[in-house]
Amino acid sequence: MAKAERIRIYDVARVAGVSVATASKALNDTGRMTEQTRERVKQTAAALGFRPNAMARALTQQRSFTIGLLTNDTYGRFTLPVMAGVAEALVDQGVSVFLCGIEDDAALGQIHVDAMRDKQVDGIIAAGKRIDRRLPVDLSNLAIPVVYVFTEGPEDAITLVSDDEQGAREAVEWLVQLGRQRVVHITGPASFASVTARETAYRDVVGAGAQVLNGPWSEAWGHEAVAKLWDAEGPHPDGIFCGNDQIARGVVDALRERGVDVPGDVSVVGFDNWEIVAAATRPPLSTVDMNLKEMGREAGRLILQLAEGKAVPAGIRKLPCKLLVRQSCGSALRASHSNGEARLGI
Amino acid sequence: MAKAERIRIYDVARVAGVSVATASKALNDTGRMTEQTRERVKQTAAALGFRPNAMARALTQQRSFTIGLLTNDTYGRFTLPVMAGVAEALVDQGVSVFLCGIEDDAALGQIHVDAMRDKQVDGIIAAGKRIDRRLPVDLSNLAIPVVYVFTEGPEDAITLVSDDEQGAREAVEWLVQLGRQRVVHITGPASFASVTARETAYRDVVGAGAQVLNGPWSEAWGHEAVAKLWDAEGPHPDGIFCGNDQIARGVVDALRERGVDVPGDVSVVGFDNWEIVAAATRPPLSTVDMNLKEMGREAGRLILQLAEGKAVPAGIRKLPCKLLVRQSCGSALRASHSNGEARLGI
DNA sequence: CAGCTTTGATAAAACGGTTTCTCACACAGC
DNA sequence: GCTGTGTGAGAAACCGTTTTATCAAAGCTG
Numbered sequence: 001m002a003k004a005e006r007i008r009i010y011d012v013a014r015v016a017g018v019s020v021a022t023a024s025k026a027l028n029d030t031g032r033m034t035e036q037t038r039e040r041v042k043q044t045a046a047a048l049g050f051r052p053n054a055m056a057r058a059l060t061q062q063r064s065f066t067i068g069l070l071t072n073d074t075y076g077r078f079t080l081p082v083m084a085g086v087a088e089a090l091v092d093q094g095v096s097v098f099l100c101g102i103e104d105d106a107a108l109g110q111i112h113v114d115a116m117r118d119k120q121v122d123g124i125i126a127a128g129k130r131i132d133r134r135l136p137v138d139l140s141n142l143a144i145p146v147v148y149v150f151t152e153g154p155e156d157a158i159t160l161v162s163d164d165e166q167g168a169r170e171a172v173e174w175l176v177q178l179g180r181q182r183v184v185h186i187t188g189p190a191s192f193a194s195v196t197a198r199e200t201a202y203r204d205v206v207g208a209g210a211q212v213l214n215g216p217w218s219e220a221w222g223h224e225a226v227a228k229l230w231d232a233e234g235p236h237p238d239g240i241f242c243g244n245d246q247i248a249r250g251v252v253d254a255l256r257e258r259g260v261d262v263p264g265d266v267s268v269v270g271f272d273n274w275e276i277v278a279a280a281t282r283p284p285l286s287t288v289d290m291n292l293k294e295m296g297r298e299a300g301r302l303i304l305q306l307a308e309g310k311a312v313p314a315g316i317r318k319l320p321c322k323l324l325v326r327q328s329c330g331s332a333l334r335a336s337h338s339n340g341e342a343r344l345g346i
Numbered sequence: 347m348a349k350a351e352r353i354r355i356y357d358v359a360r361v362a363g364v365s366v367a368t369a370s371k372a373l374n375d376t377g378r379m380t381e382q383t384r385e386r387v388k389q390t391a392a393a394l395g396f397r398p399n400a401m402a403r404a405l406t407q408q409r410s411f412t413i414g415l416l417t418n419d420t421y422g423r424f425t426l427p428v429m430a431g432v433a434e435a436l437v438d439q440g441v442s443v444f445l446c447g448i449e450d451d452a453a454l455g456q457i458h459v460d461a462m463r464d465k466q467v468d469g470i471i472a473a474g475k476r477i478d479r480r481l482p483v484d485l486s487n488l489a490i491p492v493v494y495v496f497t498e499g500p501e502d503a504i505t506l507v508s509d510d511e512q513g514a515r516e517a518v519e520w521l522v523q524l525g526r527q528r529v530v531h532i533t534g535p536a537s538f539a540s541v542t543a544r545e546t547a548y549r550d551v552v553g554a555g556a557q558v559l560n561g562p563w564s565e566a567w568g569h570e571a572v573a574k575l576w577d578a579e580g581p582h583p584d585g586i587f588c589g590n591d592q593i594a595r596g597v598v599d600a601l602r603e604r605g606v607d608v609p610g611d612v613s614v615v616g617f618d619n620w621e622i623v624a625a626a627t628r629p630p631l632s633t634v635d636m637n638l639k640e641m642g643r644e645a646g647r648l649i650l651q652l653a654e655g656k657a658v659p660a661g662i663r664k665l666p667c668k669l670l671v672r673q674s675c676g677s678a679l680r681a682s683h684s685n686g687e688a689r690l691g692i
Numbered sequence: 693c694a695g696c697t698t699t700g701a702t703a704a705a706a707c708g709g710t711t712t713c714t715c716a717c718a719c720a721g722c
Numbered sequence: 723g724c725t726g727t728g729t730g731a732g733a734a735a736c737c738g739t740t741t742t743a744t745c746a747a748a749g750c751t752g
Contacts, residue, residue, distance in 0.1 A: 053739070
């Protein structure tokens with residue numbers, strides 16, 4: 001099969017016996033003409049396998065059907081699901097996504113933003129890995145719509161973040177519902193906004209007797225925190241709400257090594273639903289899912305609206321988290337909705 | 347700051363007092379003119395902040411400075427580093443990357459390939475997660491250069507894969523060098539080409555007394571395999587080469603639970619260098635890194651060559667793996683080169 | 693049947709660049 | 723002084739679409 005010359009609308013018009021203008025209008029369902037003519041052009045185009053040149057089209061219209069996804073988290077745990085959601089929301093509309101990792105590098109960020117502008121993207125989605133940090137790029141005064149996802153944006157921007165407080169509340173309430181009396185919170189560094197948000201919710205639910213341990217976001221810290229708690233005087237906790245899944249995994253491992261039964265003696269809940277960690281924990285970890293993919297979908301929808309010129313009210317939108325119950329809490333009354341078990345290749 | 351109208355080359359020409367043609371030639375370092383004129387145009391362009399419209403440029407030239415990255419592994423462990431490498435190799439050349447996840451879905455794949463063609467990408471990189479599986483898309487007869495990475499391509503294609511045999515050989519030789527006498531191999535399903543490649547190398551090095559256990563690619567299988575080995579009669583292994591890091595982590599955990607010292611009694615090596623698993627294992631896991639990022643870089647370089655019309659010989663290129671020594675083997679004589687500790691956010 | 697409106701289709705002008713061709717001019721050679 | 727030659731610059735064509743303006747023919751109206 002010869003690599004055929006690409007068919008242009010000119011060819012379609014010639015074969016269909018009409019002018020280029022008519023062909024264009026027929027294919028785009030615009031303008032006026034006999035239904036018969038329109039149909040003939042369409043069939044000719046289909047028969048010839050005509051596909052319009054997106055560059056030429058973008059030049060005349062004001063749309064390139066292209067958006068830029070700028071991310072800090074190349075290509076980490078947070079941006080990944082977001083990307084998947086964005087792509088999912090846009091593929092139906094024929095919109096393609098430029099992926100640009102900027103790695104906390106302002107210069108690199110500028111390069112990518114410039115490249116995006118040159119390539120006339122219809123919008124930019126800026127995605128991060130912390131909701132209390134800005135990306136090292138200036139996207140204001142850009143004449144291109146911008147949506148911020150899981151990162152801090154300017155005051156008057158459209159920003160999508162997770163509702164950490166609500167997620168944490170659900171998790172802790174679940175532990176309390178299970179009858180746990182002494183629930184502690186082992187979490188990350190207090191410098192993170194999500195840490196304080198989750199902690200606030202935790203204290204709200206637990207009330208007096210709240211106990212929070214801050215440390216690094218690591219399995220090792222989970223071990224260490226358990227050691228602290230169990231080596232201390234007095235009654236041990238019977239419920240542990242962890243700031244993320246890595247800490248939770250460390251906690252569960254440490255408890256097992258001490259002969260403490262999870263979920264028999266202690267219920268443990270994590271945060272993030274990082275499948276690879278949560279599903280491999282023994283027993284599998286109950287955890288809070290931030291619905292990052294849905295966040296991506298929503299970002300895609302919003303940027304599309306903006307690209308089409310529709311107005312979207314600015315402000316911060318918190319998207320709800322969802323508690324995902326596995327086996328680390330016991331008594332799984334709540335439906336599991338195990339959405340997507342880890343598909344682990346080699 | 348008003349969102350200024352975009353500066354066109356027309357504006358540059360007018361301000362510089364030359365024709366559009368001259369301006370274009372000045373900026374692209376083509377054509378003939380006084381060095382003085384050229385410089386004046388360039389300075390005018392810089393002063394005005396002129397940036398050429400990539401769409402318009404792509405229409406006349408035959409380059410869109412855009413490539414498509416088609417991946418099966420949305421957005422998993424293998425494609426991620428590959429993407430990073432690709433992007434790194436291309437950003438300097440002003441080439442942007444369309445990321446398209448196709449999820450083993452032929453229809454979705456076709457949609458994305460069509461979208462790429464419409465958008466006139468200069469090349470396509472097809473990346474997978476298994477070197478013995480094809481992507482569910484037909485990229486032959488495409489009139490656009492294609493490079494296959496970490497996936498099986500057509501016979502006459504340009505394909506980049508990891509050299510599993512060499513990597514496995516290095517790992518096992520390292521165990522033997524350390525004085526390990528009874529090295530076993532716990533690995534994934536035999537249906538994977540990489541499993542047989544690694545096994546072949548293992549048997550080559552170990553010779554008589556080789557023992558291979560196949561199972562799923564999971565931590566659980568690591569536990570199970572250790573149980574089988576240690577519950578059996580006769581002397582226990584003193585070296586274990588694992589088919590991936592998850593299995594290795596299961597093995598190390600299982601050994602610790604049995605009171606077997608790693609690396610004192612047994613040396614363990616994994617495969618993949620999946621930081622989040624390998625670095626969190628206690629002790630941190632020695633493992634084989636497949637250099638996926640370098641594979642991505644090479645793919646980027648190749649696709650660039652092809653896009654520029656240069657010929658590149660077809661065939662399968664195996665890129666070497668690198669043994670990364672951490673603490674699960676003992677006696678770390680070999681330099682560690684711990685390239686990039688896990689940067690774990692919240 | 694003259695005058696007006698609607699209809700179907702087209703020619704031509706964008707879009708924002710690059711590239712090919714043409715041309716005026718200065719300069720050297722005879 | 724006339725011709726050839728290189729040089730700097732610009733006019734115009736082109737890339738492949740969309741869109742606007744135009745127009746002939748047909749259909750109505752009174």
